[in-house]
Amino acid sequence: MLDAYLMEWGSQLLRWLHVITAIAWIGSSFFFIHLDASLRPAADIPPGEGAAPSQFLAWQVHGGGFYEMRKYLVAPPRMPEELTWHKWQSYWTWISGFFLLVWVYYAQSELYLIDPAVMALSPFAAGAIGIVALAGGWLFYDVMCKSPLGRNDVVLGVLGFGYVVAASWAFAQVFSGRGALIHTGALMATIMTANVFFNIMPGQRKVIAALTAGEKPDPKYGKQAKQRSTHNNYITLPVLFLMLSNHYPVTYANSAVIPALVALIIVAGALIRHFYNVRHADHAKSPWWTWAVAILALWFAFWLAMASSPGGRERLGLSPREPAKPVLLAGMSLPPVEVANIVSGRCAMCHAPEPSWPGIQMAPKGVFLHEPERIAAQARAIRTQAVMTHAMPPNNLTGMTEAERHVLAAWLAKTR
Ligand code: HEC
Structure with missing residues (x-):
């Protein structure tokens, strides 16, 4: 029992850290993108401090003070004593996210990552596939950017888009829908942090080393960093959507449409980002069309998710629903009849393919408890929701007794 409490608390603490570091990272990254877009050529360059247009200026007001921000395109004439780097937000977002992934999806893979109807992986195999895919996925992207294809930003962008969509398809062939979406998000997020760690930061250090040695820095580092940070900028919003998707079963109800959903979400998120990139440089040029396309893409995503979900298919009379045959994973045993009866009597009116509870139209959170195999697969979740806490049934709507909870316990x- 103690370990179940630890799993819950560990998960909440890791998520807390992850959300805070992600807010800090995305906040600083949005701030610098906005700052860059609002810089104007500096008119008042003091003599000896470089010639226009290598300096740009922006004024900001915040918290009762005025800030004069000045950008030196290559480098300032003298290296300042103290230089603030913005990298730990990114590193900690990845570190906390990786541990959260391990904690929730690899340590509890039977609950969240492995869908025996997709592939009856062992927990070890599932975790290994996930980790290898993230590392290999980054390497593939990095090679793609460094190859001749990387010379053309548009070609690279289109290829990168296709690559992520293909990866989501591949994940959907091995993991649960939920696991496939979180791994697609994790792959994109890994690319983002790895861009900072393996590309942007080392390049920046080389430039500084050259300047300190009195040499002219190679402009290729600046160009590379710009390309990678542009990728990071455009994938930020889609990554956040994918990170939140695991709380909304309708988005992952049908693995077959996951690649299409991912494609639509990337289009919508990248275009919304593009709107602000352009608008912050010049309000008069705001590309309003991006909103129209983004809303259209989200609208398609909404319909696709709804129409392809088991409940939606039935409503549309598309094809009789074939519930995936429940399979027991190795090492699991069916619950005793007494337990199965309690769960059917107190939980299955909501947690079934066709819930009979008024107002509930699909199994909440995609949790099914109408068959013994499903009850076995959900054992840990049942413990958290109905034994360690009395969160389920909600407000004890179905009148579960203490004696019944003891039987479950x-x-x-x-x-296990
Ligand atoms: C009246 C309908 C209803 C009944 C009965 C019910 N649930 Fe739920 N269950 C819900 C709803 C609604 C949610 C989604 C809660 C949320 O959004 O946080 C849910 C969520 C869950 C979850 C997922 C929690 C998560 O956040 O991942 C589990 C597991 C669960 N219920 C188990 C049970 C068990 C076990 C029982 C019987 C003891 C039960 N439920 C009875 C409506 C019900």
Whole structure:
């Protein structure tokens, strides 16, 4: 029982850290993008401090003070004593995110990552596939950027888009829908942090080293960094959508449409980002059309998710729903009849393919509890929701008794 409490608390603490560091990272990255866009050529360059147009200026007001921000395109004439780097927000977002992934998806893979109807992986195999895919996925992207294809930004952008969509398809062939979406998001987020760690930061250090040695820095580092940070900029919003998707089963109800959903979300998120990139440089040039396309893409995504979900297919009379045959994973055993009866009597009116509880139209959070195999697969979640806490049934709507919870607890104490 203690370990179940630890899993819950560990998950919440890691998520807390992850969200805070991500806010700090995205906040600083949006700030610098906005700052860059609002810079204007500096008119008042003091003699000896470089010639126009290598300096740009922007004024900001915040928290009762005025800030004069000056950008030196290559480098300032003298290196300042103290230089603030913005990198730890990115590194910590990845580190906390990686541990959260391990904690939730690899340590509890039977619950969240492995769908025996897709592929009956062992927990070890599932985790190994995930980690290898993230590392290999970054390497592939890096090689793509450094290859001759990387010389053309548009070609590279289109290829990168196709690559991520293909990766989401591949993930959907091995993982649950939820696991596939989170791994697509994790791959994109890994690319973002790896861009900072392996490309942008080393380049920046080389430029500084050259300047300190009194040499002219190679402009290729600046160009590379610009390309990578542009990628990071455009994928930020889609990544956040994918990170949140695991709380919304409708988005991952049908693995077959995951690549299409991912494609639509990337289009919508990247275009919304593009709107602000352009607008912050010049309000008069705001590309309003991007909103029209983004809303259209989101609208398609909405319909696709709804129409392809098991409930939606039935409503549209598309094809009789074939519920995936429940499969028991290795090492799991069916619950005793007494337990199955309690769960069917108190939970399955909501947690079934066709819930009978008024107002509930699809199994909440995609949790099914109408068959013994499903009850076995959800054992840990049942423990968290109905034994460790009384979160389920909600407000004890179905009148579960203490004696029944004790029966569940006794069974859970014997399962892993
Ligand atoms: C009246 C309908 C109803 C009944 C009965 C019910 N649930 Fe739920 N269940 C819900 C709803 C609604 C949610 C989604 C809650 C949310 O959005 O946080 C949910 C969520 C869950 C989740 C997912 C929690 C998560 O956040 O991942 C589990 C597991 C669960 N229920 C188990 C049970 C068990 C076990 C029982 C029986 C003891 C039960 N439920 C009875 C409506 C019900």
